[in-house]
Amino acid sequence: MKITFLGGGNMAIALIGGMIERGFAAQDIQVIELDADNRERLHKRFGVRTTGLADAQALGCDVLMLAVKPQQMKAALAPLAGVLKDVLVISIAAGLRLGDIGRWLGSAAAPYTRIVRCMPNTPALIGAGITGLYADPSVDAAGKEAAGRILAAVGSTVWIEDEAQMDGVTGVSGSGPAYVFHFIEALEAAGRAQGFDEATARKLAIDTVLGAARLAAGSEDAPSVLREKVTSKGGTTAAALAHLAQAGWHDTLVAAVAAAADRGRALGDELGKD
Numbered sequence: 001m002k003i004t005f006l007g008g009g010n011m012a013i014a015l016i017g018g019m020i021e022r023g024f025a026a027q028d029i030q031v032i033e034l035d036a037d038n039r040e041r042l043h044k045r046f047g048v049r050t051t052g053l054a055d056a057q058a059l060g061c062d063v064l065m066l067a068v069k070p071q072q073m074k075a076a077l078a079p080l081a082g083v084l085k086d087v088l089v090i091s092i093a094a095g096l097r098l099g100d101i102g103r104w105l106g107s108a109a110a111p112y113t114r115i116v117r118c119m120p121n122t123p124a125l126i127g128a129g130i131t132g133l134y135a136d137p138s139v140d141a142a143g144k145e146a147a148g149r150i151l152a153a154v155g156s157t158v159w160i161e162d163e164a165q166m167d168g169v170t171g172v173s174g175s176g177p178a179y180v181f182h183f184i185e186a187l188e189a190a191g192r193a194q195g196f197d198e199a200t201a202r203k204l205a206i207d208t209v210l211g212a213a214r215l216a217a218g219s220e221d222a223p224s225v226l227r228e229k230v231t232s233k234g235g236t237t238a239a240a241l242a243h244l245a246q247a248g249w250h251d252t253l254v255a256a257v258a259a260a261a262d263r264g265r266a267l268g269d270e271l272g273k274d
């Protein structure tokens, strides 16, 4: 399976790194990327072919991964309008809807429809991503299988039945690693405030998140039960959790995810008007 990435930025790097780690051959992967420094970095790091132009070799692929920013997508697809034939297109762009991408790749009268929309996240780089996928109803079983296989190589996958829910996936897991990194930053700062040096505070914070996530992933207990098992009556954890509850921490996170999902919807509305 020949795969071409349109856009070679952060998320393309995470996906390509994870794919190569899991046995995809570098010679089957190409990247169309405008920035020469990025091209050089991608080639050096992964051994993949890079090009600044959507040339015939790059477009002679089975799968085209759309990995430019949502705001760049329409311009990036303009040279490809009406060019693709049987290529399976996989968009990872936040917010952008299949109908709009299809119109930009084809025409209003005859939109391109062999498209899967998905939302991965950066832990794909170490094979620990989670991707939500939604396929245009016209994508056949082989197309869905190919998209699922690519994203399953870099983590777990979940198919979404309703395209509107892809913005919710973006809010929870697409942007989610940033919330976790932010949490780690805060836990590290808390450790520093308790007098630990940076390295010790960081290790305490990261290994706590890693251990808790692994325990939650492997346990039959719900996270709420695992939390209760840490929380001794009248003990230290209860004191901390009471403080978080008073600060509205839980509701703040729920509202933050809603803000991300709303931003995804707004991007789809704004950019899809064109």
Ligand SMILES: NC(=O)C1=CN([C@@H]2O[C@H](COP(=O)(O)OP(=O)(O)OC[C@H]3O[C@@H](n4cnc5c(N)ncnc54)[C@H](OP(=O)(O)O)[C@@H]3O)[C@@H](O)[C@H]2O)C=CC1
Binding pocket: 006, 007, 008, 009, 010, 011, 012, 032, 033, 034, 035, 038, 066, 067, 068, 069, 070, 072, 075, 076, 077, 092, 093, 094, 119, 120, 121, 122, 174, 175
């Ligand atoms: N980062 C993340 O965690 C996630 C991102 N996504 C989605 O992935 C997509 C890419 O995001 P991300 O990797 O963070 O963004 P980046 O800006 O890091 O990567 C996009 C790259 O595409 C290049 N580019 C722009 N226009 C073109 C073009 N016409 N042809 C070829 N290359 C082009 C950009 O160059 P230049 O910088 O010069 O503009 C840039 O290097 C977005 O749509 C985003 O919504 C999805 C899930 C998670």
Ligand SMILES: O=C(O)[C@@H]1CCC=N1
Binding pocket: 094, 170, 174, 175
């Ligand atoms: O911040 C963003 O818009 C992208 C989409 C999900 C993660 N990063």
